[in-house]
Amino acid sequence: MLKPPEEHATVYSGGDSLFPLEVSGLAFSDRGRNLVDNVSLTLDGRSRTVILGPNGAGKSLLMRLLHGLLQPTAGTILWGGRPLDAAVRARQAMVFQRPTLLRRSAEENLRFVLGHLPRTARDARITELLADAKLTDIRTMPARLLSGGEQQRLAIARARAADPDVLFLDEPSASLDPASTHAIEELIRAIHAEGTKIILVTHDLGQARRLADDVVFVSRGRIMEHQPAADFFLNQRSDAARAYIEGRLDIGTVDQS
Amino acid sequence: MSDSGSILTLALSLVLSGDAELWSIIGLSLRVSLTAVLLACLIGLPLGAVLSVARFRGRGAVAALLNAFMGLPPVVVGLAVYLVLSRSGPLGVFGLLYTPAAMIIAQTILVTPLIAALARQSLADLHGEYDELFRSLGLSATEKVSALIWDGRYSLSTAALAGFGRAIAEVGAVIIVGGNIEHVTRVMTTTIALETSKGNLALAMALGIILILLALIVNAAVMALNRTARRLAYA
Structure with missing residues (x-):
């Protein structure tokens, strides 16, 4: 059930790549509860992977384990054959459900992660990032006065600033309206087009349909299946995924929490 | 208390007349307390920031200790600094006792835990x-601490103002280590204590008015x- 689909079968690219990502026997428990339970998974470096599942399934925990924000109770995570250390994490970036912005202006939020660049290069990069996120007009505004959609686009722009190999997104549009969600999905597509691996957690089926190349379906801390998106939406192999999709169809696909 | 009206009038005229002695006392008070708060900020802000970031055994105990030290009794701090700075004390050779420097040291010790805890x-x-x-x-830890201090600058300014409020109003420590020597270590609170006991209520009242004004200014600054x-x- 955990075998990766053919299209996404991976080979070692060797050298510097963070891929394939190989997870085996991964577990995370807290106070006796197995929140992530014996998860094994292989991901390539090209696709947009959507981790889909109901609330409380362990999707966000799984993502935090992959990024190294949490230490697993058991199991191994190898990025391109290397254990997850600071050097690996430095080539990844994460966007949180609630945009975590510094109490500074929009541009200062970007400058914060571009400290290593010389001044002119840094300013040029900030201009470019803000333009791509359609935030040019609010460059000097305090970040926390921006609208929810603008805040999340700024958070994504900041995550993108360092040209990460992997971008994790944890329900990036969970609390946004459809127009803001659309803008965020466009931004994610643009970042993917630059060659960044996208790993996105969502419980929104519509978003999964729009963005996923492959779907990892998670329920009760376990991976129930991992399929190319086209196959997954046509034919779910697991009862849990089928129930999830059918349940959603009953109540409509709109899920704006 | 038939005089209380006239005392108040006299006090106000002292404040408004620009009495030289009055203003030299106010000046020393401000110099001592502002310097102490500056030093306490230099120690207390990074200390508080490190404690908010660091994960080590006993962190809770250190935080509890800091919180307890927020309310250090000024006379006890004064006594401790007195013992250290007196002729026979470990730092006696510097001859700091009964100087403004001694008062600054005492107030720094008094205020640092408050600022660090806040x-x-x-x-x-x-x-x-x-x-x-x-x-x-x-x-890195250093990057975290400096980012937190910068982003928390408004609430930290409030902490510094709280520290200043405590320092400027405190009498127990400065009177022990400063000695309340006229033109040398006499500050507002020690003067109020002395002049009241001498029955010179007008000067005491004038200084009291200034102290209350300062308290109002500090609170207005916090609100702003x-x-x-x-x-x-x-x-």
Whole structure:
């Protein structure tokens, strides 16, 4: 059930790549509860992977384990054959459900992660990032006065600033309206087009349909299946995924929490 | 108490007349307390920030200790500094006892735990919010601390003002280590204590008015800072 689909079968690219990502026997428990339970998974470096599942399934925990924000109770995570250390994490970036912005202006939020660049290069990069996120007009505004959609686009722009190999997104549009969600999905597509691996957690089926190349379906801390998106939406192999999709169809696909 | 009206009038005229002695006392008070608060900030803000970020055994105990030291009795601090600075004390050779320097040292010790504890509390909240971002970015402890201090600057200014309020109004420590020597170590609070006991109520009352004005200014500054912080959504 955990075998990766053919299209996404991976080979070692060797050298510097963070891929394939190989997870085996991964577990995370807290106070006796197995929140992530014996998860094994292989991901390539090209696709947009959507981790889909109901609330409380362990999707966000799984993502935090992959990024190294949490230490697993058991199991191994190898990025391109290397254990997850600071050097690996430095080539990844994460966007949180609630945009975590510094109490500074929009541009200062970007400058914060571009400290290593010389001044002119840094300013040029900030201009470019803000333009791509359609935030040019609010460059000097305090970040926390921006609208929810603008805040999340700024958070994504900041995550993108360092040209990460992997971008994790944890329900990036969970609390946004459809127009803001659309803008965020466009931004994610643009970042993917630059060659960044996208790993996105969502419980929104519509978003999964729009963005996923492959779907990892998670329920009760376990991976129930991992399929190319086209196959997954046509034919779910697991009862849990089928129930999830059918349940959603009953109540409509709109899920704006 | 038939005089109380005339005492008040006399006090106000002292304040308004620009009495030289009065203003030299006020000047020394401000110099001592502002210097002490500056030093306490230099020690207390990084200390509070480090405690809000660091994870080590006994962190809770240190925080509890700081919180307890927020309310250090000034006379006890004065006594301790007196013992250290007196002729026979470990730092007696410097001859600092009964100088403004001794008063600055005492007030710094008095105020540092207050500023550090307030800084730790507000920066711990901020750090809770930033923690995952900071770890995702792989920031070093120094980078975290400096980012927290910068982003928490409004609440830290409030902490510094609270420290100043405590220092300027405190009498127990400065009277022990300063000795209340006229034109040398006499500050507002020690003068009030002395002049009241001598029955010279007008000067005491004039200084009391100044102290209350300072308290009002400090509180207005805190409110203005909070309002600015809220307006910019930096609070």
